[in-house]
Amino acid sequence: MANTASARKRIRQTEKRTARNRARRSRVRTFLRKVEQAIAGGDKSQAQEAFRVAQPELHRAVTKGVLHRNMVARKLSRLSARIKVLGGTQSA
Template sequence: MANTASARKRIRQTEKRTLRNRARKSRVRTYLRKVEQAIAGGDKAQAQDALKSAQPELQRAATKGVLHRNTVARKLSRLSARIKSLGAAAQA
């Protein structure tokens, strides 16, 4: 248990930050799920729209420190590559 006033304050701050970060991470997962569903459906236009709306949310998570910036870059790169291959698979 925290004994000093500053330690008690840090506990309060951590609780607030944890709730905020959990909400941000949940929102990111929701956007990623929408992109995954669009890719699974095979609709390239819908998948591109979903990725376009997910991108700012992922970047914001990186800015706020919820996700590492390289993790976000990797996820966006892999998703965009999968969406790009949707068009190639449909044409082949």
């Protein structure tokens, strides 16, 4: 248990930060799941739209320090490649 006031404050700050990071990570996973479902469904236009919405959220997570820059770049690259090979309807 923390004995000093500064240590107690640090504990409070860590709890708040952890909650924010957990919420952001969960939000990112939700966006990624929507992209994955669209890809699995085989609808290219829906997958592209889900990807377009998910992209800034992933970059925001990098900016906030929740996810690593290279991990997000790799994930976006792989999702983009999977969407690219999808057949089906194309957006005009």
